Amino acid sequence: MLQRHARAACAAAVAAGALLVAGLSGSASAHPGQSGARSEAAATTAAAALRTAEAPPALIHAMQRDLGLDQDQAERRLVNEAEAGATAGRLRAALGADFAGAWVRGPESAALTVATTDAADVPAIEARGADAVVVSHALTALDAAKARLDRVAAQRATTDTPAWYVDVRTNSLVVQAVRPAAGRALLAAAGVNGSLAQVVKSAERPRPLYDLRGGDAYYINGNTRCSIGFPVTRGTQQGFASAGHCGQAGSSTTGANQVAQGTFQASIFPGNDMSWVATNSNWTATPNVNGSSAQVAGSTVATVGSSVCRSGSTTGWHCGTVQQLNTSVTYQEGTVSGVTRTSVCAEPGDSGGSFISGSQAQGVTSGGSGDCTSGGTTYFQPINPILQSYGLTLKTTTSGPGDPGEPGDPGGTWAVGTVYQPGDTVTYGSATYRCLQGHQALPGWEPPNVPALWEQA
Numbered sequence: 148m149l150q151r152h153a154r155a156a157c158a159a160a161v162a163a164g165a166l167l168v169a170g171l172s173g174s175a176s177a178h179p180g181q182s183g184a185r186s187e188a189a190a191t192t193a194a195a196a197l198r199t200a201e202a203p204p205a206l207i208h209a210m211q212r213d214l215g216l217d218q219d220q221a222e223r224r225l226v227n228e229a230e231a232g233a234t235a236g237r238l239r240a241a242l243g244a245d246f247a248g249a250w251v252r253g254p255e256s257a258a259l260t261v262a263t264t265d266a267a268d269v270p271a272i273e274a275r276g277a278d279a280v281v282v283s284h285a286l287t288a289l290d291a292a293k294a295r296l297d298r299v300a301a302q303r304a305t306t307d308t309p310a311w312y313v314d315v316r317t318n319s320l321v322v323q324a325v326r327p328a329a330g331r332a333l334l335a336a337a338g339v340n341g342s343l344a345q346v347v348k349s350a351e352r353p354r355p356l357y358d359l360r361g362g363d364a365y366y367i368n369g370n371t372r373c374s375i376g377f378p379v380t381r382g383t384q385q386g387f388a389s390a391g392h393c394g395q396a397g398s399s400t401t402g403a404n405q406v407a408q409g410t411f412q413a414s415i416f417p418g419n420d421m422s423w424v425a426t427n428s429n430w431t432a433t434p435n436v437n438g439s440s441a442q443v444a445g446s447t448v449a450t451v452g453s454s455v456c457r458s459g460s461t462t463g464w465h466c467g468t469v470q471q472l473n474t475s476v477t478y479q480e481g482t483v484s485g486v487t488r489t490s491v492c493a494e495p496g497d498s499g500g501s502f503i504s505g506s507q508a509q510g511v512t513s514g515g516s517g518d519c520t521s522g523g524t525t526y527f528q529p530i531n532p533i534l535q536s537y538g539l540t541l542k543t544t545t546s547g548p549g550d551p552g553e554p555g556d557p558g559g560t561w562a563v564g565t566v567y568q569p570g571d572t573v574t575y576g577s578a579t580y581r582c583l584q585g586h587q588a589l590p591g592w593e594p595p596n597v598p599a600l601w602e603q604a
Contacts, residue, residue, distance in 0.1 A: 193233040193599035196592075198444040198506040198544075199225040203436065206456050206503065209464035213491075214454060216254060221454075224255045225505045228453040231259040233599035234275050235450055236583025239569055240602065242268055247282045247289075248315025251452040259450075262286075262315060282318040284343055289313045290473060292320045292339045297475055297484050299337040305477045308333050309352055312474035312488055315451055321471075323349040351516045351524060353476050364460030364496065365408060365424075366401045367394040374460040374500030376511035377443065377530060378432035378542035379423060385432040386425040388533045389499035390511050391416030392480070400424055413537055417481030420513040420528040422499075423537050432542040436501055437463075442544045444506040445592070446530050446566075447600065448472075448585040455489055455504045457512060457527075459497025462519045467491035469504075476526050478514055486510075486526040492519040502527040507586075508541060534587050535566040541587055563588050572604055579604040 194200070202225055210221040228251060235249035238261050247262035259277040263269070264285050272279035293313050300308075307329035311322040320343050324330030330346035364374045373393035379386055391414045394400070398411045409426035416422075426432075434442040437458050449455055449469050456466040467490035475484040489502070493515055502509040510527035517523020534541060540563075557576035564587065567573070571582040573594065580594035580601040594601035 192597075194226045194229045196597050196599045197229045197447055199229050201442065201444060201506045205437070205458075205464050206466070206505075209456050209466045210454055213466040214254070214468075220255050223257075224454055227251070227256040228450065229505065229599070231256060231277075232447065232450045232453075232584050234259060234277060235261060236569060236600075237602060238272060238275055238277065240581050240583060241271060244285055244287060246286055247284060247318060248286050248313075249277075249450055250316055251450055256453060262318060284318050286313070286315065289315075289318070289320055289343065292337075292343045293473060293475070295337040295339060296320070296322075296333065297482075299333065300475065300477075300482050303333075303336065305333065305482055308477065309349070310474060310476045310488070312471040314471055317345070320344040322346045323351060325350065325352070353478055353514050353516050353524070353526065364403060364500075365389075366405065367398050367411075369399075369401065369405075372460070372496050373498045374458075374496065374512065376499050376501055376533075377508050378434065379534070379539040380432055380542060381423075381425075381537070381539050384425050385430065386412070386423055386539075387432065388421070388423050388511060388530060388537075388539065390513055390528060391420045391422045392478075392513075393422060393499050394424075400426075402430070415536075417478065417483050419485060419532070419536075420483045421511070421533040421536065423533065423539060434542050434544055436503070442506070443503075443508050443541065444544050445589060446508045446534070446541055446585075446587045448529070448531065449504040449507065449509055453504055455491060455502055455509055457489075457491045457493060457497070457500060457502050457525065459493060459500035459512060461494045461496035462492070465492050465519055467525075470524075474526060476514070483513060483526075483528070485532065486513055486528055489525050489527065490522075491525045492517060492523045493525040494518050531566045531585055531587060538564075540564050541589075543589055561588065561594055563590055567600075573601075 207221050231251045239246045242263055245263045245265040245268055249261045252258050261272045261277045262280045262282045266281045269279040307325045314321045322330040324346050327346050327348050334344050366372050376388040379388050394411045395414050396411050400408045402408045409424045412423055412425050414422035451469050453469050455469050458464050471488040474486050474488040497512050500512045508530045510529040513526045513528050515523055515525035559574035561573040561575045566587045567582040568585050573580055575594045581604045584600050
């Protein structure tokens with residue numbers, strides 16, 4: 148957790164009626180290698196639907212600095228990642244139980260790899276322009292093994308095993324351990340087959356990062372500073388999502404100028420690291436990130452290997468890549484599961500801040516190790532589970548790629564505000580659709596309008 152205690156006055160003065168400013172978003176993935184008219188249409192659909200062209204200059208600059216790219220490479224990378232995510236989603240649906248994960252690679256994320264447990268799937272994968280790799284374990288088997296580990300970890304100390312995660316690139320459940328014997332003991336206690344897992348020695352000890360320097364962002368009970376994640380609404384109530392360790396339900400918040408702002412409505416930590424704050428009428432939720440002109444367009448989950456950037460009140464914009472999804476990390480206060488592991492750095496006071504990929508919100512900063520001088524590892528709590536758990540709607544641009552103003556109600560089970568996961572099915576009009584990538588449904592993002600997110604079943 149990256150939070151700051153601060154009793155000093157804020158450095159930045161913000162008007163009482165100032166807009167509520169929070170994080171940006173994140174881009175989805177893309178299909179790098181199609182050909183012909185169909186590929187042009189698909190590329191336009193995924194990249195345009197996920198609005199990769201709207202990534203803010205600050206994010207592009209941070210990608211150039213932290214990932215060693217020029218501007219054209221950074222922009223191409225976002226497009227490629229959008230296309231790769233759509234392609235990976237289609238292949239996940241097509242491969243079913245054989246699917247073993249997907250990831251992008253290369254400076255511009257121009258190559259997509261999809262893993263399968265059945266060699267007979269290779270032609271279908273390659274026909275989509277992706278590289279195929281045949282592995283031993285399906286993603287469902289690895290996720291099930293991790294779930295067993297999570298259940299056991301909840302009943303025992305895991306200080307010497309600070310993190311564990313499904314690593315699709317090595318097709319294994321990885322346990323990071325300060326002492327390898329502790330990792331082996333945890334696997335044995337969970338009854339996880341040794342062929343599924345590997346123990347990696349690591350000196351990393353993720354931790355809360357506190358200090359006494361004041362700053363902007365928002366304050367909890369007058370003395371603790373965190374960063375706003377993403378503006379949200381719940382009916383007519385406005386507010387923002389943030390990290391659970393930043394405050395408990397009932398805790399009051401003030402803005403960067405110490406003007407009354409709101410109250411924590413709900414908070415979970417440890418277990419998860421999520422919260423939301425309802426703000427008073429002086430604060431208005433916007434889709435903006437840190438005062439930039441860029442706007443959050445959605446919450447499509449980025450593929451492993453994709454670029455991801457973080458905005459925090461201490462260190463500003465920093466970028467890296469998505470290393471693993473579905474990670475569990477142990478802090479001094481307990482274990483948090485379901486977070487995403489990244490190569491992005493963070494420092495005290497960045498807690499709760501926005502993680503974005505392109506224009507798609509990814510999550511809120513949880514914690515990590517290292518700093519932005521020597522580098523580090525940072526974990527974020529994904530935004531979609533926060534939205535789903537608390538019935539929140541992400542504040543985004545007014546509409547998606549479709550026209551939300553079309554007359555008539557086509558009927559069906561698809562609904563604005565619902566968080567959908569890969570494999571979920573809905574009806575819209577007379578057709579049935581299957582979800583390809585995790586996201587929250589928004590006006591204008593009806594299934595026929597966004598083939599990057601839905602396919603007709």
